[in-house]
Amino acid sequence: MFNSRRGALLAAVCSAGLICGLAVGPASAETLAEAIALAYDSNPNLQAQRATQRALDENYVQARSGYRPTLSASVQGNYSESRTPGGVPNAAGGRTFGPNEDNSGSAGFSLTQPLYTGGRTAAAVSAAQADILAGRENLRRVEAQVLATVITAYVDTRRDIEALRIREENVRVLQRQLEESKARFDVGEITRTDVAQSEARLAAAQAQLSQAQAQLAISRANYAAVVGQNPGDLAPEPSLAALLPGDVSQAFDVAEAASPQIRTAEYVQQASRARLAGARAERLPSLALRGTLGWSGQADPLDTDEYSRSITGAAVLTVPLFTGGLTNSRVRAQIERNNADRIGVETARRTVLQGLTQSWSQLIAARANIGSTDEQVRAARIAAEGTRQEQQVGLRTTLDVLNAEQELRSAELAQVSxxxxxxxxxxxxLAQMGRLEAPNLTPAVTRYDPKTNFSKLRFTWGWVPWEEPIALVDGVLTPKPVEKPMEAAPAAPK
Structure with a gap:
């Protein structure tokens, strides 16, 4: 796996550095949708987070085991030897010397069925459910981070391919300009200074071309690292306009309901509220049924027919009376943790508001910059062409032509960026709003649903039918987690 990934990265470097614009080997991710689908299925960060979520689902099973019976078996063998100095008096009136040996064996089963835990188990189950909901939102956050990285790597690669094309065109133009300058110098139309100026600009353009090749190699390596495939001839990215709201206020409304950061903080607060209920439940009594079945007798020689058998059954009511202040201290500590988590919801909301405001402002500025750079390129292209024509009739110098070409290339690079x-x-x-998800960007991808694994764990080995009524009684006073609804995103871009 490592060798294949290393090979992909090396291919990215070689491809960009030696044969720019051509892919080394077959490349399947030719469009942004294909790149997203490939990363969605194979990105290691996303796969690891999904495994973490499946492990988190097991906390629910572990918490519900508090409603279920426990059965244990034990087997014990004992041997004892005692020696008394001076011997032990015997029935014949004498004394017996030597060790006094004895042995015994026992085996048994113990069955315990909780009937009421004072809400302790119900609180643990509610906390586990809230943790699972928070984990799902954290999975959405990681997915958005991965997709944002994929998209950035994709557009960076396309930008650097176009930048390399511009740099190559600049070198070709300056080479022609140098040849023309040398020809005009040979016939005495210009001086050696004009030739030197052309040579200097060409050398600088060649250095910039090398830098562009290196930058493209870096971008291709970043693409291969996040997507898992070396980029080929990348198609233009689709528009995201269908997923974007009309104004920033609508974006705030969507983020309030769909942002994974806010939803995670809310579920964390619900989990700590359930744990607070569990801490308070430590003050309440608990009731359980307990039964034992055991056998005991001599171990050597082993004769099970002579073993005695005992059967006991009991209803055990446990009432905590005094814990040295431990329970009260735990309650106070959990109250403050719940307060901190409740404040954390507002912190998350403000953080998302800040991030969304920054991203929206950057979007508005970038859109305005596109219009400005388009006009800049149009004007610079006209100016460069006019300067070349005016040079032919002696109205412009070689330096004027070189400067006009430089301004045109700078404008084209600014337009691409x-x-x-x-x-x-x-x-x-979209990431701040909570809408940067693979199915929203490419409908063809099969959504990974973390609920599928959780549903399989609802009735697993160890489940007993009477745990349901026990759970109802135990959870009467325990707060239950509430899953927030989330509106579906608009249709994905075509």
Missing amino acids: ARRDEYVAATNV
Whole structure:
């Protein structure tokens, strides 16, 4: 696995550095939708988070085991030897010397069925459910981070491919300009200074070309690392306009209901509230049924027919009377933890508000920058062409032509970067809103549903039918977690 990934990264470097724009080996992720689908199925960070969520689901099973019976078996063998100095008096009036040996064996089963735990088990179950809901939101957050990284790597690669094309075109133009300058110098139309200026600009353009090749290699390596496939000839990215709201106030409303950061904080607060109920339940009595079945007798020689058998049954009521202040201290500590988690909801809300405001402002600025750079490129192209024509009739110098070409290339590079920045800003807005999910971006992908694994654990080995009524009685006073609804996102871009 490591060797194959390393090979993909090396291919990215070689491809960008030597044969720019051509893929090394077959590449399946040619569109952004395909790249997202590939990363959604194979990205290691996302896969690890899904495994973490499945492990978290087991906390629910472990918590519900408090309603279920426990059965244990024990087997014990004893041997004893005693020696008394001077011997032990015997029936014949003498004394017996030597060790006094004895042995015994026992075996038994013990069955305990809780009937009422004072709400302790119900609180643990509620806390586990809330933790699972928080884990699902954390999974959504990690998914959004991975998809944002995929999109950024995709548009960065496309930007750097276009930037490399611009740099290559600049080198070709400056080479022609240098050849023309040398020809004009040979016939005495210009001076050696004009030739030196052309040579200097060409050398700088070649250095910039090398930098562009290196940057493209870096972007391709980033793409291969997050997507798992070396990029090929990438298609233009689709528009995200269908997923974006009309104004920032609508974005705030969506984020309030769908942001994974806010929803995680709310579920964490619900979990701590359930744990507070569990701490208070430590003051209440608990009731359980207990039965034992045992056999005991001599172990050597073993004769099970002579073993005695005992059967006991009991209803055990446990009432905590005095714990040295431990229970009260735990309650007070859990109250403060719940207060902190409740405050954490507001902290998460403000953080999302801040991040969404920043992303939205960057989106507006990037959109305005696209219009400005488009106009800049149009004007710079006209100016460069006019300067070349005016040079032919002696109205412009070689330096004027070189400067006009430099301004045109700078404008083209700014235009490419502006379009990349606008797309990344739109991606960040969707991430802050909680709508940056693979099914929202590419309908063809099969959504990973963490509820599927949880549903399998509802009735697992160890489940008994009478745990349901026990759970109802035990959870009368325990707060239950409430899953927040979330509206479906608009149709994915085509």
